[in-house]
Amino acid sequence: MSTIIVQAVVSGIVTGCIYALVALSLVIIFKTTDVVNFGGGEFVMVGSFLALFALVYLGVGYALALLLAAVAMFALGVTFDAVTMNRIGGRLYTRQTELVPTIVATIGLSYLLKGIVRVVPYTEEPRRIPPLFNAPPIFVGDVVIQAQDVVIVVATTLIMIGLWAFFRFTMAGRALRAISQNARAACLSGMPVRTLRMVVWGLSAGIAAVAGVLFAPKLLITPDSGTLVMFAFAAAIVGGFTSLPGCVVGGIVLGVTQNLVGVLIAPQAISVTPFFIIMVVLLLRPQGLFGDAIALKKV
Amino acid sequence: MKALATIAGRRAVAAALLGFATLLPLGAQAADPGITDNEITIGLFGPLSGPLIAYGIDPLNAAKMLYEDVNARGGIHGRKVKLVIEDDKCTPNDLVAVVKKLTTVDKVFILHGGSCTAAVAAAQEFVGREKMPMMMLNAAGDNAVFPPQRYIFGSFQGTQRTYASSLTEFAQKQLKAKRIAVIVHDDDYGRANLATARAVAESLGMQVVAAERIPPNITDVTAPMLNIRAAKPDVILSGAYPAPAVLIAQKYGEYGMTDIPLLQAAQGIPTPSVFAKNVGNDAVLKNFYHTWAFNDIGDPALKEKWSAMYKKANPGREPGPFMISGAPSALATIAALEKAGRNVTRESFVAAMESLDIKPEIMAGPIKFGPDRRDGLRHMLVIKYDGKTQKAMPGVYSWDGKSGM
Numbered sequence: 285m286s287t288i289i290v291q292a293v294v295s296g297i298v299t300g301c302i303y304a305l306v307a308l309s310l311v312i313i314f315k316t317t318d319v320v321n322f323g324g325g326e327f328v329m330v331g332s333f334l335a336l337f338a339l340v341y342l343g344v345g346y347a348l349a350l351l352l353a354a355v356a357m358f359a360l361g362v363t364f365d366a367v368t369m370n371r372i373g374g375r376l377y378t379r380q381t382e383l384v385p386t387i388v389a390t391i392g393l394s395y396l397l398k399g400i401v402r403v404v405p406y407t408e409e410p411r412r413i414p415p416l417f418n419a420p421p422i423f424v425g426d427v428v429i430q431a432q433d434v435v436i437v438v439a440t441t442l443i444m445i446g447l448w449a450f451f452r453f454t455m456a457g458r459a460l461r462a463i464s465q466n467a468r469a470a471c472l473s474g475m476p477v478r479t480l481r482m483v484v485w486g487l488s489a490g491i492a493a494v495a496g497v498l499f500a501p502k503l504l505i506t507p508d509s510g511t512l513v514m515f516a517f518a519a520a521i522v523g524g525f526t527s528l529p530g531c532v533v534g535g536i537v538l539g540v541t542q543n544l545v546g547v548l549i550a551p552q553a554i555s556v557t558p559f560f561i562i563m564v565v566l567l568l569r570p571q572g573l574f575g576d577a578i579a580l581k582k583v
Numbered sequence: 584m585k586a587l588a589t590i591a592g593r594r595a596v597a598a599a600l601l602g603f604a605t606l607l608p609l610g611a612q613a614a615d616p617g618i619t620d621n622e623i624t625i626g627l628f629g630p631l632s633g634p635l636i637a638y639g640i641d642p643l644n645a646a647k648m649l650y651e652d653v654n655a656r657g658g659i660h661g662r663k664v665k666l667v668i669e670d671d672k673c674t675p676n677d678l679v680a681v682v683k684k685l686t687t688v689d690k691v692f693i694l695h696g697g698s699c700t701a702a703v704a705a706a707q708e709f710v711g712r713e714k715m716p717m718m719m720l721n722a723a724g725d726n727a728v729f730p731p732q733r734y735i736f737g738s739f740q741g742t743q744r745t746y747a748s749s750l751t752e753f754a755q756k757q758l759k760a761k762r763i764a765v766i767v768h769d770d771d772y773g774r775a776n777l778a779t780a781r782a783v784a785e786s787l788g789m790q791v792v793a794a795e796r797i798p799p800n801i802t803d804v805t806a807p808m809l810n811i812r813a814a815k816p817d818v819i820l821s822g823a824y825p826a827p828a829v830l831i832a833q834k835y836g837e838y839g840m841t842d843i844p845l846l847q848a849a850q851g852i853p854t855p856s857v858f859a860k861n862v863g864n865d866a867v868l869k870n871f872y873h874t875w876a877f878n879d880i881g882d883p884a885l886k887e888k889w890s891a892m893y894k895k896a897n898p899g900r901e902p903g904p905f906m907i908s909g910a911p912s913a914l915a916t917i918a919a920l921e922k923a924g925r926n927v928t929r930e931s932f933v934a935a936m937e938s939l940d941i942k943p944e945i946m947a948g949p950i951k952f953g954p955d956r957r958d959g960l961r962h963m964l965v966i967k968y969d970g971k972t973q974k975a976m977p978g979v980y981s982w983d984g985k986s987g988m
Contacts, residue, residue, distance in 0.1 A: 288809045295805035408637040410826040412861040503802050504826050546806020552769040555798035
């Protein structure tokens with residue numbers, strides 16, 4: 285039984301890291317623009333299909349496919365912000381974010397991307413991207429760890445550290461944090477609010493593409509893969525919607541708990557586990573495990 | 584005497600008028616909409632757009648091809664088949680809208696369509712109220728045919744009960760299994776599959792050592808596969824849909840379980856080559872089997888014959904793996920129309936369907952209905968697939984119509 289539990293935990297950590305990567309792409313937008321991106325799952329899905337098409341049709345290598353997908357998604361994120369979010373906010377975009385129109389816009393983005401992908405030939409059936417490393421699995425006793433699993437964990441950790449350093453130490457990151465606190469004051473101080481917000485949307489879409497390429501060998505891609513975003517929301521809520529390390533911890537807690545519930549209780553309970561965890565966290569610690577204390581913002 | 588004759592004459596005229604008046608509505612009833620002296624109009628529909636398009640286009644083209652073939656041979660009892668084709672997108676709302684339009688606007692004689700069970704089930708109430716016969720194109724799930732609805736006939740490729748029963752019987756007869764593990768979805772189809780597998784296993788003296796019910800949108804099958812591995816089964820039966828079926832096969836390989844045969848219901852492996860590519864390692868498939876309702880895999884000449892027919896009817900289009908699934912419902916419809924005779928009505932068509940018992944060469948078993956039976960096929964073949972080649976296994980496996988109910 286102990287081997288089964290350890291295997292469930294190891295596999296849960298890997299799945300949790302995938303949730304965490306998607307959650308990171310959501311959190312950096314929320315941190316800096318107060319927008320909850322319901323199209324985040326479709327960023328992941330489109331990114332993985334782009335990489336797949338680059339591999340199949342362009343015949344490029346894995347690294348280049350990953351790069352192309354990330355760059356294309358960065359451009360898509362920037363364009364979405366410029367064409368939609370910027371216009372919805374208008375001059376108000378430098379002030380407090382309007383909640384309802386922005387949410388509706390991101391839901392619209394989700395449907396738009398899904399609809400576009402569905403009419404593309406080759407997307408009718410689940411597809412898979414080959415793993416980054418086709419190395420044999422690692423055995424620790426009876427516990428199996430795939431090479432791709434190691435890549436996912438390492439990539440998630442590096443991306444999380446990179447984002448944390450970006451927000452902590454770079455001028456752009458600090459400016460974005462200032463914008464999240466008070467966009468109008470930041471604008472009056474001469475910060476290029478609109479440009480920085482576009483960059484964040486691009487960055488988020490790029491990270492989503494990386495998540496898509498990493499998860500595609502394990503979870504397969506279909507036009508409906510974006511539903512994964514629900515698990516990412518759960519991970520972000522558990523970790524704290526403003527905390528980058530919190531996302532990773534939240535994702536791992538979620539992935540491991542799902543597997544343990546599947547092994548110890550029943551597999552059919554797996555799908556309700558995230559929502560149960562969300563309820564418990566919201567009841568006991570509404571700001572999440574690592575989130576900032578809830579406070580009113582000055583606008 | 585003259586008065587008596589007058590009274591008798593008046594009575595005769597009244598009786599004749601009464602008789603005429605009585606016969607008039609009967610005559611009107613006999614002529615159901617959508618049928619004339621030289622034409623029968625059939626509403627043909629399936630998903631021609633949307634995410635499930637692969638289940639619709641080729642099967643619908645195959646059905647159309649068979650109707651055109653009948654027309655080329657002079658039609659059915661002198662009537663040509665006229666088709667009104669619609670796109671139901673495989674969603675309940677769209678399918679119900681299509682069914683209503685075909686019935687009330689196009690006034691077709693019968694309906695023939697539906698590739699998705701949930702969408703077909705949504706039309707049951709309307710079809711029953713309108714007393715409109717409906718042949719499912721290639722939808723095969725249990726919900727549309729259990730409990731039986733008078734006007735709906737379908738499951739020409741077998742239901743979940745047929746899949747589960749056939750695989751369990753195969754496991755016992757060919758693989759000599761005594762302990763089976765079952766993994767299905769936590770929905771109506773999964774429950775039907777599991778209940779039947781349990782019942783058949785019990786009747787054949789086998790034991791279900793693990794029964795894992797997984798959410799259809801599961802992202803990680805580690806837990807159920809670990810539970811199955813721990814149960815040490817002789818075979819694993821899977822009723823999973825395409826994406827989870829791949830995840831199951833991947834984990835099955837990852838956890839070194841490939842010495843245990845993995846038996847997959849057909850719905851999880853729509854295109855075998857894509858399935859193998861997604862699994863990513865053909866070695867994992869060394870002990871892999873799946874159900875199949877048609878004789879084409881075991882008979883390459885038959886496969887080629889149907890493929891050539893399709894390409895001739897649809898120039899420039901290669902038949903997809905689902906093409907053949909549109910054939911049996913069209914063959915059954917044509918057979919029932921022929922059986923019902925020249926004076927066919929919707930009710931006599933239903934009666935002809937209820938007594939239908941045909942065995943097209945392409946099918947694994949007979950297509951048969953009855954007063955309390957609306958699922959057409961209860962026989963199944965089992966195919967061994969190693970990632971490259973498919974081989975039909977000996978025997979035809981079946982469901983007895985009772986197990987798991």
